[in-house]
Ligand SMILES: Nc1ncnc2c1ncn2[C@@H]1O[C@H](COP(=O)(O)OP(=O)(O)OP(=O)(O)O)[C@@H](O)[C@H]1O
């Protein structure tokens with residue numbers, strides 16, 4: 001049920017070297033160039049270009065509907081794109097050879113409700129040549145040790161989400177893309193997870209983590225700030241604080257948005273609710 005013999009190509013050199021100990025020189029894990037995406041009739045990402053560093057935590061932040069999930073989908077290769085290009089670990093996004101190298105935690109949990117917690121994680125692990133100890137470690141990482149035998153459908157909402165997170169962690173991918181992984185988690189578990197993400201990044205894993213909780217931005221090495229399908233800025237939390245002239249990251253982001261929108265209002269009057 002749980003094992004399938006397959007070589008586990010986990011963190012070998014895949015064209016993108018991880019962080020050098022003590023050094024700063026590194027290649028990008030993901031390069032996005034002039035990306036445009038239409039969903040339905042709407043242009044939901046427009047001319048987005050960014051570079052996501054390897055071996056670091058990149059936070060993808062923006063209000064609901066700003067395009068975070070769409071950008072993530074483009075990175076993991078499940079989003080039809082209208083223009084531009086996305087390269088992941090030196091290959092085109094969605095390339096078949098990236099299957100074991102990219103882990104994806106979706107906003108909507110993709111867990112089998114009728115399977116036990118541990119069987120869900122073993123099942124996802126087996127698809128990447130991982131075994132029982134990997135599944136146990138992933139469950140430990142999300143605070144679900146002790147719940148192994150429980151049917152996933154009988155868990156609370158937050159616990160159920162964590163099974164999904166364990167399924168994304170179990171393959172130990174080079175690039176881990178997590179769409180709002182901390183939603184529904186209590187503060188203790190949230191802090192524990194961010195610590196775990198930092199440990200993974202230090203070991204060379206590249207992480208992209210979306211959130212609309214600005215306080216989580218402080219855990220990231222670099223931030224992508226999205227607004228209405230546009231990339232407003234790519235900067236560090238420190239740069240965001242200094243550009244926003246406050247230690248409050250949420251207020252700093254608001255000030256950046258207001259600054260970006262201000263030039264459209266030539267009278268200098270109230271800009272609230274205005275669109276460029
Ligand atoms: N299948 C779809 N068809 C048409 N429009 C869509 C579709 N999915 C998303 N959109 C639109 O694309 C825009 C970006 O959506 P997206 O899900 O990327 O936002 P998000 O930043 O992840 O939001 P949230 O924080 O609520 O998850 C939104 O305006 C949304 O309504």
Ligand SMILES: [Mg+2]
Nearest residue numbers: 068069107179
């Ligand atoms: Mg989303």
